[in-house]
Amino acid sequence: MADTLEQKMHRNIRLFGIYKVFTKRVFIALATIYASQVAGLTIAQIGYTTAAAAITGILFETTSGFWADKHGRRNSARVGATLATLGSLCYVLFPHFWGIMAASALLAAGYSFLSGAIEALMHDSLVVLRRESDYAKLASRAQALALFINAGIVAAVPLLYPIDPRLPFIIGVLAYIVLFGLASALTEPLVLHDAEETEKRFLQAVHAVLTRNSVWFFVFGGLAFAFAVGMVDLYNLGYVEIGIAPHYLGFMFGAASIVGAVIGLFVHKLKILTFKQYVLFDLFTQSLVIIALAFIRAIPAVIIAFLITMSLWRYQNIMYQHYLLQIYRSVRYKATLLSLLGNIRQVHEVWIGLLFTRIAQHVGILPATGYGLVLLVLIVPGLLLSIRQLEKSMRASATVSTHTMS
Numbered sequence: 001m002a003d004t005l006e007q008k009m010h011r012n013i014r015l016f017g018i019y020k021v022f023t024k025r026v027f028i029a030l031a032t033i034y035a036s037q038v039a040g041l042t043i044a045q046i047g048y049t050t051a052a053a054a055i056t057g058i059l060f061e062t063t064s065g066f067w068a069d070k071h072g073r074r075n076s077a078r079v080g081a082t083l084a085t086l087g088s089l090c091y092v093l094f095p096h097f098w099g100i101m102a103a104s105a106l107l108a109a110g111y112s113f114l115s116g117a118i119e120a121l122m123h124d125s126l127v128v129l130r131r132e133s134d135y136a137k138l139a140s141r142a143q144a145l146a147l148f149i150n151a152g153i154v155a156a157v158p159l160l161y162p163i164d165p166r167l168p169f170i171i172g173v174l175a176y177i178v179l180f181g182l183a184s185a186l187t188e189p190l191v192l193h194d195a196e197e198t199e200k201r202f203l204q205a206v207h208a209v210l211t212r213n214s215v216w217f218f219v220f221g222g223l224a225f226a227f228a229v230g231m232v233d234l235y236n237l238g239y240v241e242i243g244i245a246p247h248y249l250g251f252m253f254g255a256a257s258i259v260g261a262v263i264g265l266f267v268h269k270l271k272i273l274t275f276k277q278y279v280l281f282d283l284f285t286q287s288l289v290i291i292a293l294a295f296i297r298a299i300p301a302v303i304i305a306f307l308i309t310m311s312l313w314r315y316q317n318i319m320y321q322h323y324l325l326q327i328y329r330s331v332r333y334k335a336t337l338l339s340l341l342g343n344i345r346q347v348h349e350v351w352i353g354l355l356f357t358r359i360a361q362h363v364g365i366l367p368a369t370g371y372g373l374v375l376l377v378l379i380v381p382g383l384l385l386s387i388r389q390l391e392k393s394m395r396a397s398a399t400v401s402t403h404t405m406s
Contacts, residue, residue, distance in 0.1 A: 008187035009125040013138060015185060016122055020146035022179035023114060025107075026157045027168040031091070032236045033246045038165045039095045043365075046233055047357030049101050053108035054230075054353060057346030060112035065339025066202045068113070073121035073335055077183035080113030085176040091169040108346075110176075116338030119321055123334060124189040136322040137268040140315055144264025147257040147314060155254025158247050205333040209340060213393030216386035221320065222344030223379055224279060228286055228313055229345070230352030231372055234360060238293045241365045242302060252306055260311035267315045268322075275323040275387050280380070282319070285312045287376050294370030327394050 003011070025031070035041045035049065068076035087106030090099050119139065126132045153171075160167035210218060240246060270278060285308060292298075292305035321338055328337055352375075360368035 005128065005187075005190060009128050009189060012122060012125045012186050012189070015182060016118070016138065017142040017145035018149075019118060019179070019182045019186075020142050021149045021153075022175050022182060024146065024150045024154070024175075025172065026150075026153050026175055027088075027091070027172050030158055030161055030165075030168050030246065030249070032233045033240070033249075034091065034095075034161075034165055034169075035100045036237075037246070039097065039100050041097055041100060043237070043357050043360055045097055047354050049097075049104040050230070050233055050353035050357070051350050052101050053104040054346045054349035056105040056108040057112055057349070058343060060109050061115060061343035061346055062206060062336060062340045063202065064109075064112045065116050065335040065337075065343075066205055066333065068117040068120065068335040068339075069205070069333045072188050073117040073124075074183055074186045074188050076113045076117040076335070077121075077186070078180055080110045080115075080117070081176050081180035081183055083107070083110030083113065085173055085180070086110075088169050088172040088176060092166045092173070095166075112339070112342070115342045116335045118183070118186070119338055120334035121186065121189065123325060128189050132325075135325060136271055136318060139318040139321070140264045140268045143314060143318060144261045144267075147264060147311075148261035151254045151257035151261065153254075154257055155250045158250030161247050205336050206340065208333065209328060209337045211393070214390050216382065217390040218341055218344045220379060220383040220386045221279075222341055223348045224283060224383055225316070225320070225341065225345035226348035226352055227372070227376065227379070228309075228316075230349040231356060231369070233353065234356050234365060234369055235289060235293065237360075237365050238369055239302065239306075242293070242297055242299055244299060244302075252303060253310070256307050256310035256314075259307050260314045263311050264315065267312075267319075270319060271322065275391070276384050278319055278323065279383055279387065282312075282316055283376055283380060283383075285309050287373055290369050290372045290376070293366055294373070297366060327391060 027034075032046060035046055036043075041049070064076060064080075083106050087103045087110060090103035090106060093099070094102065122138065123132060123135050126135055126138065153175075157168045157171050160171070236249070239249060239252070244252070270281070273281065288305040289302070289309045292302040296302070320341065324337065324341070325334070328334075356368055356372065359371055
């Protein structure tokens with residue numbers, strides 16, 4: 001007997017946590033180290049590969065979100081898993097500058113198709129079940145489950161690095177193959193929308209969410225998103241610089257996953273904060289690693305700061321999605337909306353990655369991280385003002401719509 005639509009939506013929700021496990025890059029702690037030690041890339045070349053990934057994201061992020069809205073979020077996830085598999089293979093087969101460049105680009109393209117697609121599918125699954133207010137709770141608990149399971153994987157995989165540096169990336173290939181299978185097991189929710197909404201073309205769909213009243217939020221929100229990702233290569237090199245051996249980085253990332261898994265059981269309670277209060281909290285936690293690396297420079301302080309920052313950063317995307325989906329309650333193009341913020345993040349990652357690797361070449365890795373604190377401080381006023389303008393404009397639009405219907 002075939003499952004009902006409601007049963008399929010519940011199955012989507014049950015699979016979400018396991019799906020999230022395999023979206024994690026099991027070799028995340030080693031990609032930069034591998035590029036430096038095995039492929040022989042310089043800091044500048046690593047910056048170029050980071051920029052290549054960001055440029056690829058610029059080209060694919062929002063367009064892939066629109067593609068997902070038009071052709072299916074499940075199909076988008078399967079395309080993303082395939083591209084990520086190919087990118088991981090490039091690390092194994094082509095350990096040189098152009099191979100790392102191709103790997104970075106393919107992974108970025110893959111994650112563009114993954115980004116926002118399943119989150120939009122899950123939100124629509126909750127719409128079908130009339131539980132859309134549970135999105136933050138569902139997503140954070142799925143993330144917690146994923147982090148708990150992923151903790152052991154992330155801690156163990158780097159131990160393979162001394163045996164053969166390629167082994168962690170082979171494990172990554174297998175993980176993305178499993179991800180493809182999980183995406184195939186999901187069901188696309190049937191949500192009815194106005195005909196006018198479903199007929200929009202790409203630029204029309206983007207314009208529906210990117211207006212003169214929202215553009216500054218996407219600029220500053222994308223910058224806040226980009227900061228942690230744009231700085232990650234510098235941070236990883238910084239950990240080695242202060243004396244943490246590369247094969248022990250996996251334990252740090254594994255411990256952060258465990259801490260993050262525990263936090264995930266409660267992080268949805270941050271919903272009591274306003275959007276502006278949350279972003280202040282988020283930017284403060286991002287500053288902790290910078291302070292530890294640039295100014296304290298002691299291994300215990302760096303590890304503690306890393307655990308706090310990394311475990312909370314795991315939920316940054318979920319919380320931003322929660323607040324955005326509250327503001328854009330009835331938008332048809334949810335994957336486009338979520339991908340657009342990621343797309344603008346990619347734009348910022350280009351210059352952040354290039355800028356800070358250049359600074360590191362002139363002043364050193366650890367001092368270069370200190371300049372990131374200046375950028376974080378500069379983000380604050382623009383982000384707060386842009387959120388105020390976005391919320392005000394959307395409230396006004398909702399009021400006009402209500403009066404028109406009346």
